[in-house]
Amino acid sequence: MNQLSLFEVSRRADTAESFIDDLVSFDDFGKKTVSDEKDGIPYFVNEFWTAGQRQAHSIHEVSYRACFKAQLPEFFISRLTKPGDVVLDPFMGRGTTPVQAGLMGRQAFGNDVNPLSVLLARPRLRPVSVQAVADALNTVDWSRGQIQREDLLAFYHPATLRKLEALRLWLADRAPLGSDEVDSVADWIRMVAINRLSGHSPGFFSGRSMPPNQAVSVKAQLKINEKLGVEPPERDVAQVILKKTRTLLKDGGVPGQVRSCLLTGSAWDMPGIANATVDLTVTSPPFLDIVQYAADNWLRCWFAGIDPANVAIDIHRTEEAWSMMVNRVLREQARILRPDGYVAFEVGEVRNGKVLLERLVWQAAEGLPFDRLGVMVNDQTFTKTANCWGVDNGTKGTNTNRIVLLRRL
Incomplete structure (x- = not known):
């Protein structure tokens, strides 16, 4: 190994350590991070980004059920990548992660089994007036x-x-x-x-x-x-x-020179992405059987000319089935991530917090070539769409972002 390679390995190792240090010392919103360990898993709990609505770039204001705020990928992109790096979301939904990556001058990669996802994300990655x-x-x-x-x-x-x-x-x-x-x-x-x-x-x-x-x-x-x-x-x-x-377009658009790659298919099989080419993955998979994506999007499918019956969206009704899916996804991540690349795997809450999906992700990563850095919990009080359905904020629905942090060995 030459001197440059040794330096690069040392620099990337320092990046992981400094990122964890940043989580521990984070106090941008007047709160101190609470660090804890539960069943061998390090937890870092704080409010890491604003709970205010519509605080992100205006181009993100495209409605889609079960999507996270743009501040979530922005947090990781700003700390774990540099301009020109490849940022991916294999469950991109409306395209929050690739669009935010494009806004920040990164290469915008995305994938989703739902063909609507490309139709929602691709136009916002191309210049238009x-x-x-x-x-x-x-x-x-x-x-x-x-x-x-x-x-x-x-x-x-x-x-x-x-x-x-x-x-x-x-x-x-x-x-x-x-x-x-x-x-x-x-x-x-x-x-x-x-x-x-x-x-x-x-x-x-x-x-x-x-x-x-x-x-x-x-x-x-x-x-x-x-x-x-x-x-x-x-x-x-x-x-x-x-x-x-x-x-x-109130805040402008994505820079015209941004490179993008948007795919339609399973998150555990992305042949369109070459080995060891992704620097950071920020994603959130479907949470067990909580959201009926095909039923929610039937009207959109009609307009776009898509037959929702032909969209093979899996619904994982048991913890075992969901864990097996996550393991397959992480195996694919191990293939496409560069050495020392990162995964931020967000899982939220389900079933009133009785099922801690981050622990299932932690277990699914065991034996794979990842350093499991910990679980970051973004804990906030905010108004959610669930409130429209009679679900009180802070009781049911998703009240925290729970993000498993992995580094490719």
Whole structure:
């Protein structure tokens, strides 16, 4: 081993030690870190990032159920990588980790079994302007749309639904599914439209519905309409898209030179990523059987032209099955991470804290080529979407971020 290699190994080892020291001494929000050890696992508990809503870059404001705040990946990216490094999320969901990586000048890598994920993340990693979006919307022939599904009138005024169908036809020409060679502005318009399909304010295409991170069934929407005594009002589809575009781009966009790689597939099998090329993984897998992703996204799948029945999203109903999945994911991480690369594996809370998923992750990593550094617990008081479902904050739902920290040996 030459002198440079020895220096590099020493520097990276120092990075791991200094990162743990940073957690122990962290007091940015006026609290001291509580360090403890439980069953041989080191814990570091504090408020490590703000609990305030909408404090991140405006481009992150794309709704998706069970997503973490951008401050979570930002915390690790800023401390464990440098510009140009590769940052990955194998369960990227709406793309919070790759988008934050791109904003910070890192290479943005992501993967998800749900094909909607690429449609939500890719457009925000490519340069686009409000004027370009406005010009593109002016080329849509809004008269082409014909209502194909009468049941969707539970959500939309007939004129709105016809415009959405016209937009779907336009997108099929300009941004076909399954192709990376799509018009970046059309790709952006589809992403915004997917995000505006249903919600609770005039900023959405629908009448009054549930929060936009999940779609209720047609039957449930009809009950909402009946209870409120309303019919879906007509919306100006182009203006809704433009308004949301201005909001998303309020703080600017991702630098144009950022390299990205977004894949669709299982988190434990990513052949599109070469061996030993990733510097940092920040991710959060589905938590047991808590979230029904396919049911939540059926309306988005309709608009995008995706058959949700063909999306092989696993639901792990037992701790054993979930642990086996995590072990497979970590084996793939061992393949793609560079030596001394890091994993920040967030698991939150489930079943009122009776099941500590971080311990299952800790056990799943045993015997693999990782140094298990500890569990970082971000403990905060904040308002969650769960509150809309009658779940009190601080009692049920996810009240902490619990992050298992691993370093590739």
